[in-house]
Structure formats: structure tokens, C-alpha cells
Amino acid sequence: MTVMHADFYESDTALAQYLLFHYGTPNQICPLLPEARTACGFPTRCVVEPLRHLDLKLRRRALDLGCAVGRSSFELGRHFDEVVSIDFSARFIAAARHIGAHRTVTVRVPREGDASDEFRLELPDGLRAGPVRFEQGDACNLRDDLGAFDLVLMANLIDRLPDPARCLARLPGLVSPGGWLIVTSPYTWLDEYTPREKWLSHGEGGTLGTLKRNLSPHFILHRTLDLPFLIREHHRKYQLSVAEASLWQRL
Numbered sequence: 016m017t018v019m020h021a022d023f024y025e026s027d028t029a030l031a032q033y034l035l036f037h038y039g040t041p042n043q044i045c046p047l048l049p050e051a052r053t054a055c056g057f058p059t060r061c062v063v064e065p066l067r068h069l070d071l072k073l074r075r076r077a078l079d080l081g082c083a084v085g086r087s088s089f090e091l092g093r094h095f096d097e098v099v100s101i102d103f104s105a106r107f108i109a110a111a112r113h114i115g116a117h118r119t120v121t122v123r124v125p126r127e128g129d130a131s132d133e134f135r136l137e138l139p140d141g142l143r144a145g146p147v148r149f150e151q152g153d154a155c156n157l158r159d160d161l162g163a164f165d166l167v168l169m170a171n172l173i174d175r176l177p178d179p180a181r182c183l184a185r186l187p188g189l190v191s192p193g194g195w196l197i198v199t200s201p202y203t204w205l206d207e208y209t210p211r212e213k214w215l216s217h218g219e220g221g222t223l224g225t226l227k228r229n230l231s232p233h234f235i236l237h238r239t240l241d242l243p244f245l246i247r248e249h250h251r252k253y254q255l256s257v258a259e260a261s262l263w264q265r266l
């Protein structure tokens with residue numbers, strides 16, 4: 016049976032997996048293979064590493080689209096006065112708000128068979144919840160009154176959308192002139208999430224080529240970066256992926 020996206024991101028499995036992915040320490044995520052720990056901390060790195068390469072003139076508003084349980088949003092809160100964070104999963108949004116309010120959450124993640132590990136996860140000191148506002152919403156059908164942003168982050172979202180081109184078409188109106196768009200994705204196109212005819216991988220240059228065509232003439236590609244990330248399935252099994260981060264400036 017195919018598990019559709021809405022079901023997966025509302026499940027206990029996804030919630031625990033993403034809480035650990037976002038807030039776990041490298042030792043909690045990957046206890047047995049220290050060599051793989053450079054791929055931990057993706058929700059932080061997908062903000063910190065691109066920002067090193069951007070000339071951010073204005074730091075008023077940022078949008079985290081597909082924010083999941085919120086770690087990147089809190090990271091953006093270090094740099095921007097206001098962060099709007101949107102995800103389709105009501106459970107992810109509830110968990111992100113919980114972390115913002117209580118700064119801690121306890122999760123049980125699979126160890127082997129029926130056994131699990133319990134971890135107490137924390138929002139690190141220095142990250143402020145104040146600037147961040149989480150809301151449930153659909154990246155393919157965003158509300159009209161979101162306003163404009165100095166930076167929009169779409170981390171590992173496009174290949175989980177039913178209509179990614181529709182989401183991209185909204186971006187010129189969301190990013191202020193001179194502002195920045197960060198798109199990261201491992202380009203894992205799957206029928207369960209995106210009908211095959213809507214995959215951006217078709218055509219010259221693969222997904223990046225389609226992004227260039229769909230985002231021009233409003234955005235110019237500044238540079239790309241490779242960002243590895245590790246998601247724990249259980250104590251001895253992980254997903255290792257390499258997202259491509261593309262950094263675009265709004266003209």
C-alpha cells in the first residue's frame with residue numbers, strides 16, 4: 016500500500032524521526048559511527064552555510080516553507096526580526112510550537128525490533144522563540160496576505176509537493192527585490208508525493224535546470240552547495256542523502 020505524504024508527516028514515526036533529526040545531538044542520532052556525524056545538524060547547516068555566502072542587506076522578515084518541527088526557523092530567528100514558518104503537517108506545527116514554548120520535548124525513537132530509546136531533546140541556549148510564528152498551511156496554496164520576505168528558505172520541500180511548479184510560481188511575490196531564496200533538495204522524486212508529470216527532474220539540466228527556467232527572469236542563481244544529511248531510522252540504520260542547496264537572488 017502506498018503511504019501518501021499527508022499520512023506520513025502526521026504519523027508517530029515521522030514525528031519522532033524529525034524531532035530527533037532537528038533537535039538530537041550527533042551522539043543521540045548516530046551513536047555507532049562517529050565518522051558519519053558530519054552529516055548531522057542539517058536543519059542548522061541549511062541556514063548557517065548558505066548565509067555565509069549571502070550579502071543580506073535587510074534582516075526584517077524570513078519565511079521557512081516546509082519547516083517541519085522548526086529547528087531551521089529558530090536558527091533564522093538569530094538573524095531576522097520576524098520568522099513565519101509554515102508546514103502542512105498539523106502535528107509537526109504543534110510540536111514546533113511546543114518546543115518554542117517549553118524548550119524541551121521527550122521522544123521515543125526505534126532502537127531494534129520493539130525496543131526504543133528515549134531522549135530528552137532541547138532547544139539550544141541562544142535560540143529565541145520570540146521572533147518565530149508557526150502556522151499550518153499548504154505551500155502550493157499559500158494565503159494571499161503573507162507579505163514579502165527578505166529571505167525564503169525551502170529546505171527539502173520541493174520533492175515532497177504535489178505541484179512544485181505551482182509553489183515556485185508564487186515565489187516572485189514572496190521575496191522582496193534584492194532578497195534571497197534558498198532551495199535545498201536531494202531531488203528524491205517519488206510518485207507517492209509528486210505525480211510523475213510534475214517532477215522537476217525532466218528536461219535539460221535536471222532539477223536545477225528546471226529551477227533556473229521556472230525562477231527566471233525574477234531570480235538569478237548565485238551559487239550551489241552540497242549539504243549532506245543523516246536521518247536515523249533505527250539504532251543501526253540511517254538514510255544518508257546529499258541535498259543540493261541553490262542560492263537565488265530576487266532581481
Ligand SMILES: C[S@@+](CC[C@H](N)C(=O)[O-])C[C@H]1O[C@@H](n2cnc3c(N)ncnc32)[C@H](O)[C@@H]1O
Nearest residue numbers: 024081082083102103104152153154170171175
Ligand atoms: C522532507 S521534510 C523537510 C522538512 C524540513 N524543512 C527539513 O529540512 O527537515 C518535508 C516537509 O514538507 C512538509 N510538506 C509536505 N507537503 C507540504 C505542503 N503542501 N505544504 C507545506 N509543507 C508541506 C512536510 O510536512 C515535511 O515537514
